[in-house]
Amino acid sequence: MKITRIETIPFAIPYRKPLRFASGEVHTAEHVLVRVHTDSGLTGIAEAPPRPYTYGETQESVVAVIDRIFAPQLLGLSALERETVHARLDRTVGNPAAKSALDMALWDILGQAAGVPVSALLGGWTDRMRVSHMVGFAPAGDMVAEAARIRETYGITTFKVKVGRTPYTDDVAACRALREALGPDVELYIDGNRGWTAAESARALREMADLGLTFAEELCPADDVLGRRWLVERCAVPFIADESATRPAEVTRELLGGAATAISVKTARTGFTASQRVLYQCEGLGVAVVMGNQIDGQIGTLCSVAFGAAHRSSSRYAGELSNFLDMTDDLLAEPLSVVDGHLRVREGAGLGIVIDPGKLARYRQDG
Numbered sequence: 051m052k053i054t055r056i057e058t059i060p061f062a063i064p065y066r067k068p069l070r071f072a073s074g075e076v077h078t079a080e081h082v083l084v085r086v087h088t089d090s091g092l093t094g095i096a097e098a099p100p101r102p103y104t105y106g107e108t109q110e111s112v113v114a115v116i117d118r119i120f121a122p123q124l125l126g127l128s129a130l131e132r133e134t135v136h137a138r139l140d141r142t143v144g145n146p147a148a149k150s151a152l153d154m155a156l157w158d159i160l161g162q163a164a165g166v167p168v169s170a171l172l173g174g175w176t177d178r179m180r181v182s183h184m185v186g187f188a189p190a191g192d193m194v195a196e197a198a199r200i201r202e203t204y205g206i207t208t209f210k211v212k213v214g215r216t217p218y219t220d221d222v223a224a225c226r227a228l229r230e231a232l233g234p235d236v237e238l239y240i241d242g243n244r245g246w247t248a249a250e251s252a253r254a255l256r257e258m259a260d261l262g263l264t265f266a267e268e269l270c271p272a273d274d275v276l277g278r279r280w281l282v283e284r285c286a287v288p289f290i291a292d293e294s295a296t297r298p299a300e301v302t303r304e305l306l307g308g309a310a311t312a313i314s315v316k317t318a319r320t321g322f323t324a325s326q327r328v329l330y331q332c333e334g335l336g337v338a339v340v341m342g343n344q345i346d347g348q349i350g351t352l353c354s355v356a357f358g359a360a361h362r363s364s365s366r367y368a369g370e371l372s373n374f375l376d377m378t379d380d381l382l383a384e385p386l387s388v389v390d391g392h393l394r395v396r397e398g399a400g401l402g403i404v405i406d407p408g409k410l411a412r413y414r415q416d417g
């Protein structure tokens with residue numbers, strides 16, 4: 051199972067409806083398909099969704115760092131030598147989406163070699179996850195209409211509402227409109243993508259105290275060290291660290307520093323190997339984990355549900371697994387579907403990713 055070649059294929063698929071949030075917006079999925087080939091004939095597949103606004107990675111940087119820095123260090127290693135793979139990748143700081151796609155592609159190879167699903171190898175807890183849908187910035191009435199449509203069409207009853215705008219009262223009004231329109235049975239939580247100050251966040255939380263929010267995520271920058279700690283002490287619900295906790299060491303720093311009381315795990319950012327380290331860390335410390343979404347396509351979402359469903363603690367809360375619903379198309383030969391508010395783990399050995407060659411030819415951007 052020696053790695054013989056690593057392919058990086060940039061592709062672009064437009065969104066039907068862009069996602070807008072406090073730190074940016076996404077109109078087109080400009081992702082990179084990563085294929086790791088081995089001398090045993092097995093090929094592992096994964097997808098890297100760069101998020102320039104958040105991590106500084108771009109489609110071009112993902113291709114360049116894999117082709118020029120990572121691939122030369124991995125060729126010749128066995129897919130089983132994951133510790134060595136990570137020791138080499140981690141010589142380079144940053145580049146989380148590029149590293150994660152390589153990691154997940156290697157797990158895909160291991161699953162195929164063993165003849166079992168990766169989700170079973172990771173933990174095998176359950177075969178599906180409850181789905182949470184992300185509602186991006188729009189006028190309050192449009193946000194309500196979108197959530198109602200998603201509930202009606204897919205049976206989804208958990209919504210993460212993007213907040214962090216100025217004035218914060220617009221977001222408070224949108225959350226109130228969502229609660230009033232959707233009723234007491236839906237779960238609502240908020241994500242500020244660092245858009246508010248600690249003081250604005252505290253005021254907004256106070257004004258939304260009657261809305262029964264389940265979580266609050268990254269409302270203000272974690273770099274506002276004392277302000278954020280002050281806010282988290284006053285927050286009545288678990289405060290999720292997302293982009294401030296992208297590696298096990300950052301998770302330690304945020305949790306022990308009092309800057310967070312729950313963690314968002316994104317396989318697009320920590321693959322399977324580091325996501326499992328983060329998950330076990332959170333279990334040991336007794337804090338909740340939510341499976342987040344880095345605005346993944348269907349390949350990334352398939353990876354996320356494989357990981358989330360594999361463990362009791364990562365499947366406890368609804369996972370953010372529905373951003374792909376807003377894309378005009380995707381690369382999978384057999385598309386994912388959300389039914390009765392749930393997404394199932396794909397069956398078959400490895401990750402079960404089968405690419406439609408016609409779609410890849412249509413969307414790839416490398417000639």
Ligand code: MUC
Nearest residue numbers: 101104292342343344345
């Ligand atoms: C989220 O949870 O923040 C927005 C930017 C990003 O990297 O992920 C999304 C969703």
Ligand code: MG
Nearest residue numbers: 241267268292
């Ligand atoms: Mg977030």
